[in-house]
Amino acid sequence: MTCRTLTRFGRDRRGIAIVEFALILPLLITLSAVTFDLVRYVIYMRKIELAASTLADLVARNDTGKITQTDxxxxxxxxxxxxxxxxxxxxxxxxxxxxxxxxxxxGIQFTPTVASCTANCTYAPKVTWTSGQKRSCSTPPVAAPNTAGPSPTTLPSDTFGPGFLVVADVVFSYKPLILQSVVGTIDIAKSFYFAPRYVTTITFDSSGGITSANACP
Structure with missing residues (x-):
């Protein structure tokens, strides 16, 4: 190959676009995969939020003051x-x-920490009944910042007050379709909190004898 041929080859720009495309193709594929799994994650997160909201809302609509395992x-x-x-x-x-x-x-019942308190009271929560994965009957939930993520051992500080609270916790094990080998399984957790709509409190009726839900002592 002569010097003239080498010079002409160095000035030839006809293959640059193909080379550039070959260089950026892996990046484009990676970005597409990340975008696909990210959009899917956001959709699932919203649906899990809706599922938790629906659970809490349906219980809060109870108008008898009692809920059974069948319910x-x-x-x-x-x-x-x-x-x-x-x-x-x-x-x-x-x-x-x-x-x-x-x-x-x-079901969470709040009572004043000082029984005789009538104004500006502080309240302590107690789990009165629980089902599914269950919150602990023996360990009362503690207050957490309102911006904190959901946890079965905490409640947002804004929920502390007089009365009764229905709490729904939902966790979904999300597996990305494309990036699972990179990020693994991600738990998407959502919790919702509703006061009863038609009664002051909702108790658990265990007369059916089924133990997958239980009233707390």
Missing amino acids: ILAISRSQLVMFPEAMQAARDANVSVWSLLKWSLS
Whole structure:
């Protein structure tokens, strides 16, 4: 190859576009994969939020002041209406949907820390009944900043006050379709809190003898 040929080759720009495309193609593929899984994550997060909200709202609509295990199980199935993708994810993984979609419903009663208090009181929460994955009966939830993530051992500080609270906790084990080998499984957790709409408190009726939900001592 002569010097003239080398010079002409160095000035030839006809293949630059192909070379540049080959260089950026892996980056484009990576960005597309990240975008796909990120959008899917956001959609799932919103649906899990809706599922938790629906659980708490349905219990809060109780107008008898009592809830049974049958009621709770029926209400828990509403998650699959709000978030049907959980069933497909379970089929793909060949597991029970409830191993991916974990939930709990609980009743929390607040009482003044000083029994004689009538104004500007502080309140202590107590779990009066719980079901599903269950909040602890023996350990009262503690106050957490309102911006803190959901936890079965805490409640947002703004929820502390007189009265009764229905709490729904939902956690979904999200597996990215493309980036699972990179980020693994991500737990998406959402909790919602509602006061009863028609009664002052909601107690658990254990007369059915089923123990997957229980009244706390």
